Amino acid sequence: MKKTKLQLVYLTLMMLGLKSVEASDYTLNLMKGVTKTSNDIYDLHMLTLWVCVFIGVAVFGTMFYSIYHHRKSKGHKAEQFHENTTVEIIWTIIPTIILIAMAIPATKLMIEMDDVSESEMSIKVTGWQWKWEYEYLDNGVHFFSSLDEKSNQARKLGSDIDPRTVDHYLLNVDKPLVIPTNTKIRFLFTAADVLHSWWVPDLGWKTDTIPGFINEAWTLVEKAGTYRGQCAELCGKDHGFMPIVVIAMDKPDYELWVKEQKALAQAQLAAADREWTHEELMTKGKSIYTSSCASCHMDDGSGMTGTFPAIAGSSMVTGDIGNEINIVMNGQGMMPAFGSMLSAADFAAVITYTRNSFGNAVGDLVQPSKIKSLQAELVSANDDDDDDD
Amino acid sequence: MSAVASEHEHTDDHHDHGPAKGWMRWIVTTNHKDIGSMYLIFALIMFFVGGTMALIIRAELFEPGMQFVEPQFFNSMTTMHALVMVFGAVMPAFVGFANWMIPMMIGAPDMALPRMNNMSFWMLVAGILMLASTLFMEGGAPASGWTLYPPLVLQTGDALPFAVFSVHLLGISSIMGAINIIATILNMRAPKMSLMQMPLFVWTWLITGFLLIAIMPVFAGAVTMLLTDRFFETSFFDAAGGGDPVLYQHIFWFFGHPEVYVMILPTFGIASTIIPVFARKPLFGYSSMVYATASIAFLSFIVWAHHMFTVGMPISGELFFMYATMIIAVPTGVKIFNWTATMWKGAMTFEAPMLFSIAFVVLFTLGGFTGLMMSIAPVDFQYHDTYFIVAHFHYTLVPASVFILMAGGYFWIPKWTGKMYDERLARLHFWLSAISVNILFFPQHFLGLAGMPRRIPDYATQFSDWNMVSSIGAFIFGFSQLMFVYIVIKTIKGKDCADATDEVWEDAAKHGLEWTLPSPVPYHTFATPPEKIPTEHF
Ligand code: HEM
Ligand SMILES: [Cu+2]
Ligand SMILES: [Cu+2]
Numbered sequence A: 001m002k003k004t005k006l007q008l009v010y011l012t013l014m015m016l017g018l019k020s021v022e023a024s025d026y027t028l029n030l031m032k033g034v035t036k037t038s039n040d041i042y043d044l045h046m047l048t049l050w051v052c053v054f055i056g057v058a059v060f061g062t063m064f065y066s067i068y069h070h071r072k073s074k075g076h077k078a079e080q081f082h083e084n085t086t087v088e089i090i091w092t093i094i095p096t097i098i099l100i101a102m103a104i105p106a107t108k109l110m111i112e113m114d115d116v117s118e119s120e121m122s123i124k125v126t127g128w129q130w131k132w133e134y135e136y137l138d139n140g141v142h143f144f145s146s147l148d149e150k151s152n153q154a155r156k157l158g159s160d161i162d163p164r165t166v167d168h169y170l171l172n173v174d175k176p177l178v179i180p181t182n183t184k185i186r187f188l189f190t191a192a193d194v195l196h197s198w199w200v201p202d203l204g205w206k207t208d209t210i211p212g213f214i215n216e217a218w219t220l221v222e223k224a225g226t227y228r229g230q231c232a233e234l235c236g237k238d239h240g241f242m243p244i245v246v247i248a249m250d251k252p253d254y255e256l257w258v259k260e261q262k263a264l265a266q267a268q269l270a271a272a273d274r275e276w277t278h279e280e281l282m283t284k285g286k287s288i289y290t291s292s293c294a295s296c297h298m299d300d301g302s303g304m305t306g307t308f309p310a311i312a313g314s315s316m317v318t319g320d321i322g323n324e325i326n327i328v329m330n331g332q333g334m335m336p337a338f339g340s341m342l343s344a345a346d347f348a349a350v351i352t353y354t355r356n357s358f359g360n361a362v363g364d365l366v367q368p369s370k371i372k373s374l375q376a377e378l379v380s381a382n383d384d385d386d387d388d389d
Numbered sequence B: 001m002s003a004v005a006s007e008h009e010h011t012d013d014h015h016d017h018g019p020a021k022g023w024m025r026w027i028v029t030t031n032h033k034d035i036g037s038m039y040l041i042f043a044l045i046m047f048f049v050g051g052t053m054a055l056i057i058r059a060e061l062f063e064p065g066m067q068f069v070e071p072q073f074f075n076s077m078t079t080m081h082a083l084v085m086v087f088g089a090v091m092p093a094f095v096g097f098a099n100w101m102i103p104m105m106i107g108a109p110d111m112a113l114p115r116m117n118n119m120s121f122w123m124l125v126a127g128i129l130m131l132a133s134t135l136f137m138e139g140g141a142p143a144s145g146w147t148l149y150p151p152l153v154l155q156t157g158d159a160l161p162f163a164v165f166s167v168h169l170l171g172i173s174s175i176m177g178a179i180n181i182i183a184t185i186l187n188m189r190a191p192k193m194s195l196m197q198m199p200l201f202v203w204t205w206l207i208t209g210f211l212l213i214a215i216m217p218v219f220a221g222a223v224t225m226l227l228t229d230r231f232f233e234t235s236f237f238d239a240a241g242g243g244d245p246v247l248y249q250h251i252f253w254f255f256g257h258p259e260v261y262v263m264i265l266p267t268f269g270i271a272s273t274i275i276p277v278f279a280r281k282p283l284f285g286y287s288s289m290v291y292a293t294a295s296i297a298f299l300s301f302i303v304w305a306h307h308m309f310t311v312g313m314p315i316s317g318e319l320f321f322m323y324a325t326m327i328i329a330v331p332t333g334v335k336i337f338n339w340t341a342t343m344w345k346g347a348m349t350f351e352a353p354m355l356f357s358i359a360f361v362v363l364f365t366l367g368g369f370t371g372l373m374m375s376i377a378p379v380d381f382q383y384h385d386t387y388f389i390v391a392h393f394h395y396t397l398v399p400a401s402v403f404i405l406m407a408g409g410y411f412w413i414p415k416w417t418g419k420m421y422d423e424r425l426a427r428l429h430f431w432l433s434a435i436s437v438n439i440l441f442f443p444q445h446f447l448g449l450a451g452m453p454r455r456i457p458d459y460a461t462q463f464s465d466w467n468m469v470s471s472i473g474a475f476i477f478g479f480s481q482l483m484f485v486y487i488v489i490k491t492i493k494g495k496d497c498a499d500a501t502d503e504v505w506e507d508a509a510k511h512g513l514e515w516t517l518p519s520p521v522p523y524h525t526f527a528t529p530p531e532k533i534p535t536e537h538f
Helices: A002-015 A036-069 A085-114 A149-154 A251-273 A278-297 A321-330 A344-355 A368-388 B024-028 B032-060 B071-106 B114-136 B159-187 B200-231 B245-279 B286-299 B315-343 B352-375 B377-383 B387-417 B423-450 B461-493
Strands: A121-128 A131-136 A142-145 A177-180 A185-191 A196-200 A205-209 A215-219 A225-231 A243-249
Touching: A036 A085, A036 A205, A036 B315, A036 B352, A036 B377, A085 B315, A085 B377, A121 A177, A121 A196, A121 A205, A149 A278, A177 A251, A185 A196, A185 A205, A196 A243, A205 A215, A205 B377, A243 A251, A251 A344, A251 A368, A278 A344, A321 A344, A321 A368, A344 A368, B024 B032, B032 B071, B032 B114, B032 B387, B032 B461, B071 B114, B071 B159, B071 B200, B071 B245, B071 B387, B114 B159, B159 B200, B200 B245, B200 B286, B245 B286, B245 B315, B245 B352, B245 B387, B286 B315, B315 B352, B315 B377, B352 B377, B352 B387, B352 B423, B377 B423, B387 B423, B387 B461, B423 B461
Parallel strands: A121 A185, A177 A243
Antiparallel strands: A121 A131, A131 A142, A185 A215, A196 A205, A196 A225, A225 A243
């Protein structure tokens, strides 16, 4: 019964010139996704869609029959009926029943989606203008994830790079989120500056990230794979350029990845302790500037009048180095605090770079070790704050 | 009657006060027909201003990659496009129709508060000009979406206070307009006309008037809180100071959801006025139409958080707002069924007003369907903030509200000018619009479902094809609307246009008082209330 109905609708759709819904899933219809939730959502979506199609066929069918037959040019004489309480009651009751029938599975699914209990691990996601911060609460892995460099170059106005030549244009990041398969993962969402919304269609949902508040959601991915998404809440000029990439790995691979991340963090700490040359800092600084600063202060350090001050020729940048470190460390107004975002080496590099580029030629540098001790102070200051609460 | 007209000598030979001479007529007029015309012309101009912004958006989205504008300006365009269309085009256009038609439909000589009427129009102009001026300010026009969500909106440059004050002006203008309309309907009706004999356009505006009075102060309050958060150290919406950014969304949508009904209820009213005339039948289910309108208006106050399913509401909130939203489909369905039943067994003809009205019923129903789909909260976790939403509300606004505005224009312009518009061109205008509007918006359903978020200036390459189709549709649609301007101007000039009869449309006088007046309609009408009320419509 159900099947023939489906086929009927399917045929109607084809006649309407729509391509087969099944065959071209990706471009026409909602994707089924890779979780039970996303599949349930898909089913509910299809259910309401068919309900709408049926009602539509009935209503539009009647209307077009009438338009065709009940026209003056065909000599049809207008009848003068204009009221019928019985039909009014019928077409109030029937839709109500249909709605109740739709509300039942919807309620069930909503309750299921809301239930984060029994999750096996937690990841905290923080939205920033315009990147994502991921913190694995169980094992301490922590990193930022932003648009990959190829897309970032291609998406500039007048870049002359054809987006079609860029691998996963605008849907690729420098460092993807990695999660284990067959594990119920609880996500905690918050934001550092403005609202964002974390959305991976294959997981079936998006959740808003709100500064000062924490939202929860969960997922359980069975199949290993790479799943892509985007920020879904307008968050300023680069809202379209903060994608999300989730790589689901089988447990053993995931454990390996965690190990690697820890080793990497160790190496970074070690890097901060050695002496860096001016040249080394400048090279590293350039890449950090491009990924972390250029979206506001522009590639050439010229800024944007009215909102983002220029780096080139700035008296702040060419003045006392302590002041510049302070602002970059703690943020100011719309400028985020980079103190906890960049490693000591990256931080030192970008400071050094800004003081000696775009026509700025202060000639000095700051060593990562210095930054490391400043960052340590920052952390203990924050801890003190927490103690006060 | 009007203070202005009486200062002038009677130069015309029939005994009637004509309009004041010269351009001052338009500044000081208190005549409902003059003010109606000004509202309509202003709305039409704003329709093209907002439309130009839409074409900038669609041009940028024609292909992946950034070709024409910077992302920040793109965001300003989406924001200003929406604000101009909502507050500058659609709402004023309906107020224009209300001004022109309500007194003529209820047998009143003018609006109840003619001087305030003039003031609300000029305040609208001031508000929109102030809003437009932000385009030239340091930091650019607001770029946080028409919803103006904090904290993002607080990053607006110099424009923020101007945007806020322009909302205040527009709000005051709307409230004054609404008070005037309500007062006119309740106090100035021909004594013989009971409430349940009023044409549906009058009914829907009566209800819309109450909606406006209830919601505009709420919006004004919300933006004022933005202002104090930015300049006076309050923290209504700042968690660091004990506030809550989501509070703004609740307040905004408490305004915003009824606001979308402000744009659709008068649409329903005009459609219910036009369809019976061309079906040559009374409106089916007059009283159920009135009750359905009232229920929709009531429900519109308790569904606001369906715009916020993903902000992290407690499950009870999710479910409540899901159920409440689903219920709206019932009275909406009743309306659609009634229109269909009105056409059923009629003797239909298909002049431009009827064509636009039929397209409205069909395409608005599509928008209603997607609305119903989005009301299912768990599924909205996918749909929300994607192009699927963009497709939904454009179906309810463009081929619904805007089409009915066009229908109303063609329907009444012969009465206003005494000339028939060019039917052949008007039908061409209809077909171009009806086809291109679907090329424009239908593919956006696919884009949204495939995963394209809204409010982005650039997109992943798998979205290219449908975006290109949509942009092509947009340009055809946009340029087709120039035909409307041409047809209207041609009709006003009146050369090569047939004279309209008093009734204009066959047997129209059975349907409404306005058709019992001469064409073109004199400057002052119904100095004495009509004795006989047409009863065809109930
Ligand atoms: C059957 C009736 C309707 C239902 C059930 C419905 C439902 C909804 C829902 C659930 C949303 C939020 C979707 C989301 O953002 O995730 C929405 C958005 C919207 N609807 Fe409707 N709707 C209906 C009719 C209308 C009408 C008549 C209008 C206007 C004339 C309208 C205009 C809008 C607008 C403008 C938005 C988007 C606002 C924004 O986010 O900027 N809707 N609708
Ligand atoms: Cu965003
Ligand atoms: Cu709504």
